[in-house]
Amino acid sequence: MTPSPDLSVFEAQRPRLLRLAYRMLGSVAEAEDVVQDAWIRWSRSGEQVEEPAAWLVRTTSRLCLDRLRAAKVRREAYRGPWLPEPLIEDLTEDPLERAEDVSVAFLLALERLSPLERAVFLLHEVFDEDYAAVAQTLDRSEAAVRQIASRARAHLQAAKPRYSVDQQAATRLASAFMAAAARGDMASLRALLAEDAVMVTDGGGKRSAALRPLVGPADIVAMLEGLAWRGAWPTSGDRPLQYRAVRINGLPGLILEPDDGPMTIAFQPSEDGRLSAIYIIRNPEKLAHLDR
Template sequence: MDAALSNKALADAFEAQRPRLQRLAYRMLGSVAEAQDAVQDAWLRWTKAGEGVADPGAWLVRATTRLCIDRLRAAKAERAAYRGPWLPEPLIEPLTQDPLERAEDVSVAFLLALERLSPLERAVFLLHDVFDEDYAAVAETLERTEPAVRQLASRAREHIRDARPRFSVSQEEASRLAAAFMAAAANGDMAGLSTLLAEDAVLVSDGGGKRKAALRVMVGRADVVRLLEGLAWRGGGLGRVRDAKTMRINGYAGFVVTLEEGPETIAFQPGEDGRIAAIYMVRNPEKLSHVEG
């Protein structure tokens, strides 16, 4: 085969799989940038081994999965030493477009639940339960026996049984809640904020030690309001927003906001009672390199 034609065939086969590989890698790693790096590494391996591979899709899924597992294991100590709560790197889509991802499969709640799994458990669960690979294929990918893979899948499901929320709230209602919260916060209306929050609402802010953020998860309406009230009293918080763009962030209605010190993302998880169940704020600049502020 002519070398140019061979290279084009390899590139075409890879590009056909790239969206699936990117989705898998993001769920494995919780990072847009790291997922892109893992997929790029898979491409480099593909250029050396791809010619003559009978099933390019299966080969590339195996390569990407193994690369992600290696990255997770290497990052274990770094993740354990992370300063303050950890949130996944935000996945941002315009609200005006149809979502590229199923909301429940990229929700922060789901990705945080995946963090509680071992790398192998995470790979098995995602490959089988999310990407519909059969157990035999998963076993080949992970170089494990099929019974061992089934056991890993069962264990993973026990950990994340309730973590994939079914979004019963309409996108319009979720957007209304998010906009009302931002308006009340910007105006220092703590009473208005309180009415928007579920009684057991949580607020998670991720500064990674690089920017100011709460060093623990705020739990309960009163706890969340106290934090926001303290920020407002000190002249910080959402009163300093220079610009705010409505976006879909990990399937939730949210905002990309621009502050004096740079961008941050705020995502709002709606609750069953028509109030906000959780607020996720990513402030760590290392997780926002792909965000236009």
Template sequence: MDAVLTDAFEANRPRLKRLAYRMLGSVAEAEDAVQDAWLRWTRAGEGVTDPAAWLVRTTTRLCIDRLRAAKAEREAYRGPWLPEPLIEPMTEDPVERAEDVSVAFLLALERLSPLERAVFLLHEVFEEDYAAVADTLGRSEAAVRQLASRAREHVRDSRPRFAVSQEKVQELAGAFLVASATADFSRLKSLLAEDAVLVTDGGGKRKAALRVLVGRDDIVRLIEGLIWRGGIPETLDLKPARINGLPGFVLVRPDGPETMAFEPGADGLITAIYQVRNPEKLAHVAHALAAQATTG
């Protein structure tokens, strides 16, 4: 029976991890939530008639509990908050749909209550009917429909539609980093949309802008200041990657990695740059880099 329980859980693990990451915006916390679900499954699994529904219900409720417990911590976070980067190699077909793990979408989910987030994800992303969602959350179907309506109002139009090829955006991203390192400010401006934004998450652990920079002039001024203070090295170890469905790079620095993801606009210019510098959100990236170095 242990093998049967394990097989049933492993068959559902990928779905549970995708759900937990979207709920929590953290790779590490998602893995912990799924592990907690596994521990509960080992105690209850033999008496469960629908393993998939039971595991989704348990994982969802665990995530809601984590979100509620972390509310004060999120509110006290220093500077802009970004989700932990979800990284896939550019050389492989994407596992995740870009629009469902995009930074813009995950930030929109942050505006929802834990219950609204669960309802929206289960119904809109994982395509469960309202009756199943109501059963998962222990709410009436009418209450679930009301939660879904409110969530849609907040999340509407937050999933980007990418009209520019990933190869083109990767070229833009590379050109942006080269122009930054060489202080080519005219080139930088030509790559950025007029209303482009730069969001940098240092979490108070590493230097980062404490507000969202809005407009290409604001972004270029920041880069000018960093160059003047020697904050941008001329050479970087760059590893192309798909970060939350967007082309970008893992930047390997002496004090640890960071990530930059680039969102394009319909005009082929960069409209958003998402930079994660908080080392607490990059532990899984550092671990992957160390593993690559060992095997490579």
């Protein structure tokens, strides 16, 4: 009978595998599925694996690549803007991830890469795998991997954070925004937005959401007024909407509970102390993990 591999070896690698799979796929649920698939393959491998960590990274990376290729058609047919599934942490917890590595802007930039470019970039630049290891993982030559990495870095250059976000300042900014929303003070909301601010709402065709990114304070405030009118935004009134402050993809954020189901909001501060981006997810398929 084939001996079973040591579960503790796999569990020691699970957090790293989940981090890799989430960045590859932009989905908490899919990342968990991929890591479970990796576990199944690990459990059937016996004890002949000489380098368990490398084996598990290689298996997880290849499973992610398979999913990315299969998802290409679905992404192209997606209704409205696509946002990564929110990675949520309680504010009382120490951050598990570097904010710049899981920021919405960074994950959206990764979407512009091919699956192979994404895998090479993440393994080398984020997870510090050397080129030889990346080449082995992806079954490519080291020279080819170096070329792919160079191409990926060029594509992502503009997505690199230009400054470090002060978490306390960012949280105060988000709180000021929500306080103005609770008062229904649209003038104050507008003043908190950078002139080139963007708001992206992801409903996935399942719930109402803007079908394009909203650019500029006037466009964004008009959308917020519409959300308030439909009861999907916390404003003053007979029954103000309840919300919980959390950290979403390393940014200050909220989980709200309007009548039609939960939604999340993440706030991206700008260098000048205003908000440069607001990311709203209303697609229920991307919020199913909130109940777990």
